Amino acid sequence: MSEPLPPVYDPFLTEPKWQQFWQEKGFYQADPRAPGESFSMVLPPPNVTGNLHMGHAFSFTLPDVIVRYKRMRGWNVVWVPGTDHASIAVHTVLEKQLRQEGKTRFDIGREAFLEKAWAWKEYSQGTIIGQLQRLGLSLDWSRLRFTMDPGLNRAVIAAFVRLAEAGLIYRGEYLVNWCPATQSAVSDIEVDDREVQGSLWHFRYPLTEDPSQYVVVATTRPETMLGDTAVAVHPEDERYRHWIGKTVTLPLKNRQIPIIADPYVDPSFGSGCVKITPAHDHNDFEIGKRHHLPMINILNPDGTINEAGDPLTGLDRFVARQRVVAWFAEHGLLEKVEPYTHTVPYSDRGGVPVEPLLSIQWFCDVSGMARACLQASVEDNSPRFIPERWTKVYTGWLEKIKPWCISRQLWWGHQIPAWYPIIDGQRLPDPQAFVVAETEEQAYEKARQKYGQDVTLERDPDVLDTWFSSGLWPFSTLGWPDETEDYQRYYPNSLMSTGFDIIFFWVARMTMLGTYLTGKMPFKDVYINGLVRDELGQKMSKTKGNGIDPLELLDTYGTDALRYALIKEVIGAGQDIRLPYDRTSKTSSAVEAARNFANKIWNASRFVLLNLQDKTPQSWGSPDPSWLEPADRWILSRLHSCATQVIETLETYHMGEGARLLYSLIWDDFCDWYIELVKPRLRDPDQATPRQVLACVLEQILALLHPWMPHITEEIWQRLTQANQTTSLSVQAYPQPDATLINPALEQDFALMIQVIRTIRNLRIEAGIPPGAKVPVIVQTHEHLSTLRPLQSYIQDLAKVSELSLVAEAPSVSQVAVGVAGSVQILLPLQGIVDVGSLQRKLEKDLEKIHKEISSIQSRLDNPNFVGKAPPEILEKNRHQLSELQQQAAILQQRLHHLQ
RNA sequence: GGGCGAUUAGCUCAGCGGUAGAGCGCUUGCCUUACAAGCAAGAUGUCACUGGUUCGAGUCCAGUAUCGCCCACCA
DSSP, X not given: OOSOOOSSOOHHHHHHHHHHHHHXXXXXXXXXXXXXXXXXXXXXXXXXXXXXXXXXXXHHHHHHHHHHHHHHTTOEEEEEOEEBOOHHHHHHHHHHHHHHTTOOHHHHHHHHHHHHHHHHHHHHHHHHHHHHHHTTOOOOGXXXXXXXXXXXXXHHHHHHHHHHHTTOEEEEEEEEEEETTTTEEEOGGGEEEEEEXXXXXXXXXXXXXXXXSEEEEEXXXXXXXXXXXXXXXXXXXXXTGGGTTOEEEETTTTEEEEEEEOTTSOTTSTTSEEEXXXXXXXXXXXXXXXXXXXXOOOBOTTSBBOGGGTTSXXXXXXXXXXXXXXXXXXXXXXXXXXXXXXXXXXXXXXXXXXXXXXXXXXXXXXXXXXXXXXXXXXXXXXXXXXXXXXXXXXXXHHHTOOOEEOEESOSSSOBOOEEEEEETTEEOSOTTOOEEOSSHHXXXXXXXXXXXXXXXXXXXXXXXXXXXXXXXXXXXXTTTTSOOHHHHHHXXXXXXXXXXXXXXXXXXXXXXXXXXXHSSOSEEEEEEEOOEEOTTSOBOOTTTTOOOOHHHHHHHHOHHHHHHIIIIITOOTTOOEEOOOBTTTTBOHHHHHHHHHHHHHHHHHHHHHHHTTTOOHHHHOOOOGGXXXXXXXXXXXXXXXXXXXXXXXXXXXXXXXXXXXXXIIIIIIIIIIIIHHHHHHXXXXXXXXXXXXXXXXXXXXXXXXXXXXXXXXXXXXXHHHTOTTSSOGGGSOOOOOOGGGOOHHHHHHHHHHHHHHHHHHHHHHHTTOOTTOOEEEEEEOSTXXXXXXXXXXXXXXXXXXXXXXXXXXXXXXXXXXXXXXXXXEEEEEOOSOOOHHHHHHHHHXXXXXXXXXXXXXXXXXXXXXXXXXXXXXXXXXXXXXXXXXXXXXHHHHHHHHHHO
8 A cells, every 4th residue: 555656647557447447346337226316317329430529528528527426425326328320320331331342232232231230330339438438437337228229129119109199100292301322311400501602593484475575583403493383473573563373484394384472582682583493492392382383303312303304304413404504595595694602401421412302201290299398498497408598499499390300211220110001012192001010910900900901011111310219318228118117216317418509409309209208308407518619719520620539638638637628627608618729749738737737636645645654534533623723724614615615516517617616725725735834744743633634635625526537536535545446436425515614714814824925935036035045024913913823833834934023013124125915014134235226116016006006995985976885895895905005005105215 | 681609818718796817828936855747936908899777897788890609591
């Protein structure tokens, strides 16, 4: 136990050791039968693709602070880890691999593809789990889940069947964002808007009854004209009023299409006429529905023009675009072409523009669920968002809720449990002709009842949107739909901690599905963390390549340093944070500062351990109160008042503030002052009291800091208590502040003492006294005599004073440097030749500053409004300050006279 | 076009009614037996701008500007 510790803390030696220890001993394994109020969370499951990024490190460390705190406070804690199958992301990875082999997924088939996907998942999940463990997160690994585990698949199927049986699942025609490259519908979130330099083509559509007249319509996608079924104008637009109801002849197609009136059209933009392509544009789709226009789909799934687009059938959409333009030009119907910058939605993974495409998809009617969630939010503020302002974002989205397209034309994921009846080898024409069931046998049973004995079935090949399974995550991970012990004990979750970017996609889906399927809001609080931005304040993104690799910083500074830096150095309340980073040296000043803090703790602990004579805090026992010196009582007061505040910050999710409070307690109060104050007493090996205080304060500091820096605190605590890995700091009780030990008056006395010491140190430097030399000092004060007397030896030690005269009246000494601390006068007698000019300049400088403050306070006190209306304690404070400043001025003035 | 944030020391950020703080950086002096990843001392700010409320405003209100984010996007 007593081998000396190295003077530099090495996180790489200790961190893996404790991570392994925590895991092997199962300290974070929840026991639903154990006592304690439940505190439950599920980890937002990272995708089984790629690596952990800075956002993960940030948004997972924050809740870990809370979880570790709650555990130490005696709550029955569970934090369930897991990973997400991420249909689209995995498809991207695997299809890219296949492409390199010159193949597509269709070449190898569904089964072989899924085999590859599972293999990928095994590999990738291992990587991610390893990285999560490196962050020191106190997750319950025995409950590790994956969104495609059999149990979770069962939950997905059960949820789908329940929703279908309630009539909330249907198939419908809808404009989806279609990615021709991957031939699947993609959700809005999977679309990436890019600004593109394009053109705006203006076409003439001749009036049917008089082809010499025409309307001009503009488009950025000329090929869509093949599917035009109307031209729209604003109902009040005088220019076109008389044309409403007439028809134009669609060029190239020779189709007569009506001119309709719709308020959507902005008369001030372009010609005020809009071509309407209901099957290929979201707005046009809405207009088409309003006016019962035909919807003509002109595209094949691969992005080529279909039969409806005759005569351009078979051409790629971009080739068709050129042909259309050329045709209009040839026929004198191209009014003009303008260069035009606009945003084009690109498919994230396909890398090509998505095409709004009319197709039949599966939908979930979430309007009722959204209403229920809105009601819960408005009436009960449930769930409660932290920071609160996100509530509006959440409810705003629920108010504008749209049907949720839940089908994806992919293979990796939960295949939709729906079967189509086949009668006489034919699918029925009715799109709603399907059966939904948990198993194929049950599907047959249902189908036979509905469609007769001869029916056969064909399962829908599509998989569900990944968010469908992650929407069940807070309860599917706990065993739902079974009423398991875990589910009963830990559902609903206490807290959901995640980023604002997925409030819509994930949080809202969880609340909607959760309230509908379980009857309960899936979590009480939602903590929304900001983004980690790069050193220039920009959002880190794959496309910009400006990500900062957390693993690199972990390798350089260790886990505790990164955790602490992310939370303390840079966090605001739910605000984005910016991480200082030097790309050439791959260093971060913020993380380095946190590493230095760890090192400071390490060395302070070395000092304490060195002085404990191989005994533990427990064997030293509590100090006898009657033996405590002022310094002991002071550090205990600081410890307990700080602990009170730290607990308050944790209870209100102000983890950054808590981190800062502890920084100052440890570095300033404990290291800079208490340890220095206690050193003289430690020279006597028989002095027990300072050793007892050091031991118990250190132990409590370690416990207080543990949620932020779990590894170093565990390492030191194990040595300090000689626990010998029988238990862990992470399951010890969090320090309970004792209000009787908090002594504000004493803390004030120490503040004055510190000021006096600093003034003496400053005077020594001004007077050019060598750092090591001890000098006599006179401290003069009327009102603080009794305060400073018991602290006299501290001042003497820390200011290197040979002889300290503490007096009520100042003696007349001429050769002297003077300073003031409050109303306390400090005199440093000078020997030998003195630079009178420099002393004078310093005095004049001090005086000037004081006079400025005096006049400011004086004018305030001269204001009758202030005197009449300000609260008495403020008035008192001002008067006190004024009198103190006046005393200071008098002292300095007098000394200035003496010099002259 | 709507909504939301931010704007405080050279840099990154706290403070959110009583007259400005931290870390990094900078200056000076120290290898003082826990720590040079350190110790001590020091310099640095019309708290974006304009009004308002108030005895008193980085702190509350309104507006302006700049930056950023989200949502909706004019074909």
